[in-house]
Amino acid sequence: PNQPVIITGLTESWRATTELLDGEGASLDVDRLEEEYGECTAPVHVSDVPKGHPFGGLSRPATEEMTVAAYCKYWRDRRPSSPESPNETYLYLKDWKPHAIPKKVPMYSCPAYFKEDWLNDLNGSY
Numbered sequence: 784p785n786q787p788v789i790i791t792g793l794t795e796s797w798r799a800t801t802e803l804l805d806g807e808g809a810s811l812d813v814d815r816l817e818e819e820y821g822e823c824t825a826p827v828h829v830s831d832v833p834k835g836h837p838f839g840g841l842s843r844p845a846t847e848e849m850t851v852a853a854y855c856k857y858w859r860d861r862r863p864s865s866p867e868s869p870n871e872t873y874l875y876l877k878d879w880k881p882h883a884i885p886k887k888v889p890m891y892s893c894p895a896y897f898k899e900d901w902l903n904d905l906n907g908s909y
Contacts, residue, residue, distance in 0.1 A: 790896065799890040813855045820887070821852035825879040831872050844875070851876075 794800045803819075805812050830844035857874050881890050 790894075793894045794891070797891040798888065803890065811858075813858050817852050817855040819890075820881055820884070821850065821855065823851050823881070823884055824848045825851055825854065825876055827854055828875040828877050829872065830875065849874075 803812055803815055804810065825848070826846050827849045828844040828846050854874060854876055881887065
């Protein structure tokens with residue numbers, strides 16, 4: 784009990800691993816993501832980070848809904864903000880649940896080890 788553990792091999796058969804990564808498995812295949820899910824909407828955190836700040840946003844970022852296609856466009860086009868801007872704007876696709884979209888083949892399954900979301904269960908109870 785209470786010992787660190789390394790779990791291997793959990794993601795090797797996921798469609799997210801086999802179909803959403805480029806040929807070398809090194810980076811996201813944004814075109815494939817857009818092709819598969821572009822019309823879907825997803826929550827996106829918008830974070831304005833002071834330039835030079837080592838850890839990013841200083842407060843909870845705003846969240847907005849956007850299509851996955853719009854997020855993919857941001858991903859392809861992302862560039863540093865203009866030199867006169869004091870902040871960098873980052874979009875983070877977070878808490879999106881593509882496995883819950885009707886008529887879509889799931890991209891992954893949650894391993895049994897992680898099915899219990901104890902962090903959400905603790906929310907507000909401490």
